[in-house]
Amino acid sequence: MKFTSDTHYRKFAKDLEALLGTYAPAQGQELLARQRGQLRALIQAEKEFRETLISHHWGRGVYRDFVGYIRDTKRSILSARPFFRERSDVFNAHLSPAFKTRKDKVLYKYRANWNFVKWVLQARKWPKGGKIATIARRISGARQEILQQNLPLALSQARIFWNSTPKSHLSYMDIVQIQCQGLLLAIDKFVPPADKEMTDEVSLAAWKKFRAVGIGYMTRDRINAYSETLLHFYPPDRIKMYRANRALRSQVGDIDFETVAQAVNKDLGQSVLKTTGTEISSLVAAGSTVSGDTSLDPEGDGVLTRQADDESRRPDVMAEKRDCHRALVGSIGRLDMREKKLLQLRGIGGEN
Numbered sequence: 001m002k003f004t005s006d007t008h009y010r011k012f013a014k015d016l017e018a019l020l021g022t023y024a025p026a027q028g029q030e031l032l033a034r035q036r037g038q039l040r041a042l043i044q045a046e047k048e049f050r051e052t053l054i055s056h057h058w059g060r061g062v063y064r065d066f067v068g069y070i071r072d073t074k075r076s077i078l079s080a081r082p083f084f085r086e087r088s089d090v091f092n093a094h095l096s097p098a099f100k101t102r103k104d105k106v107l108y109k110y111r112a113n114w115n116f117v118k119w120v121l122q123a124r125k126w127p128k129g130g131k132i133a134t135i136a137r138r139i140s141g142a143r144q145e146i147l148q149q150n151l152p153l154a155l156s157q158a159r160i161f162w163n164s165t166p167k168s169h170l171s172y173m174d175i176v177q178i179q180c181q182g183l184l185l186a187i188d189k190f191v192p193p194a195d196k197e198m199t200d201e202v203s204l205a206a207w208k209k210f211r212a213v214g215i216g217y218m219t220r221d222r223i224n225a226y227s228e229t230l231l232h233f234y235p236p237d238r239i240k241m242y243r244a245n246r247a248l249r250s251q252v253g254d255i256d257f258e259t260v261a262q263a264v265n266k267d268l269g270q271s272v273l274k275t276t277g278t279e280i281s282s283l284v285a286a287g288s289t290v291s292g293d294t295s296l297d298p299e300g301d302g303v304l305t306r307q308a309d310d311e312s313r314r315p316d317v318m319a320e321k322r323d324c325h326r327a328l329v330g331s332i333g334r335l336d337m338r339e340k341k342l343l344q345l346r347g348i349g350g351e352n
Contacts (some may be wrong), residue, residue, distance in 0.1 A: 029204060035149065036059055036207040042142035043192055046085070049117055049135045056132065060124050063104040070099055083119065083265050085111040090307060108171070113188040114143055145189050149178065154179035157218055161226075166249070168226055180226050182218030186210065230278070231286055241287050243267045244280050257281040270309050 020036035053059045061074050070080045076098045081091055090110070098106035117136050126132045158175045170178075175281075223242045233241065246256065247263035258277035265274050332343065 032204050032208055035146070035210065036204060038142065038146045038149065039190065039192065039207065039210060042087070042139065042146065042187070043111070045135055045138045045142055046111060046113060046117070049120075049132070049139060050108070050112055052131050052135060053120060058124055060104070060119055063107055065123055066116075067099060067102050067104045067107070071102065082188070083112055083116040085113045085189060085191060103311065114139055115188060118169065143184070143187055147183060150211075151180070153211065153214065154183050154218060157222075161222060168313055170226060174225070175222065178221050179218045182221040183214050185221075186214035186217045189213070190260075211273075227287070233283075233287060237283055237309065239268075240264055240273060240275050240280065241283050244284055248284070257284075 053062060068178050070077060074080075075320075077096050079096065080099060081088070084091060084095060085096065095107065095110060098104070116137055119134070121136055151302075155176060158172065158179045162172050162175055190210050193203070193209070195203035195206050200204065224238060227238055227242050227245070243264045244260050247260045251260070256277075261275050261277040261280045264280060268274065332340065337341070
């Protein structure tokens with residue numbers, strides 16, 4: 001598919017070229033050092049925001065309201081994970097018990113990210129020129145700067161995926177958007193290395209993991225979007241299905257699911273997600289209708305096309321009709337015999 005004739009894509013490419021032109025050329029260690037500096041600036045700004053919030057006279061109330069939001073509104077402690085820049089083991093060991101016991105003070109020492117900053121900004125009417133709002137703008141700007149510098153990585157991953165998979169309901173720009181969303185998630189969730197005792201070279205190598213984290217989030221979100229099915233599958237099964245469908249493209253004739261399983265297991269390496277031909281056969285059958293198999297004809301109906309049900313079968317319409325019928329029957333019952341006879345002559349009311 002050629003995008004040179006697509007007005008939106010050409011504008012995007014032009015804007016991106018101009019944006020990347022604002023960065024001075026950098027290669028290798030210089031580029032890595034710049035990215036490390038950007039990430040450090042972001043994480044330092046988040047720390048300042050947290051410290052400023054804690055010392056503010058609204059701070060404790062905001063943290064207490066946040067715990068209430070997770071416990072009473074979201075009703076799931078796991079829903080708090082996107083708000084923190086902490087590993088899952090730290091969250092499970094320390095943050096999760098704090099939410100269970102509603103000990104908001106425990107949260108003070110743990111690193112929160114942009115999602116938490118946004119929530120705090122909406123929780124109170126902070127002065128626009130105040131310190132809280134000022135630091136929040138710094139955090140937002142730092143995130144955008146890191147995203148812009150890593151856009152070539154997102155676009156490269158999107159192009160590779162677009163060229164190596166059958167076309168689906170996702171356009172190229174959809175994939176680019178998914179890549180950028182995954183990159184933003186990596187920016188918010190990357191846990192920095194403790195590099196105070198490291199040499200500069202070793203420190204740079206440790207911070208280089210951010211790139212791998214970014215690719216991991218982009219790949220995961222891309223697989224989920226591309227492999228949408230009519231049934232819900234857990235992430236491990238979706239990964240197996242994605243790799244199985246990729247292996248199936250190279251098979252001709254009858255499908256040998258044991259061979260497919262071997263290909264899936266090879267892609268999974270030493271993962272605990274090892275599978276068998278029987279399991280792959282069941283997963284492929286259960287998820288046989290994926291987005292990559294749907295019709296690309298905009299005028300035609302694919303298997304996943306949603307059709308509106310008859311308006312008369314809507315629950316609210318049916319309930320309204322029943323209520324009207326009951327009201328009509330009750331009203332007829334209160335009429336005298338002559339009026340009832342007249343209605344029956346007109347075919348209304350029946351034996352009522």
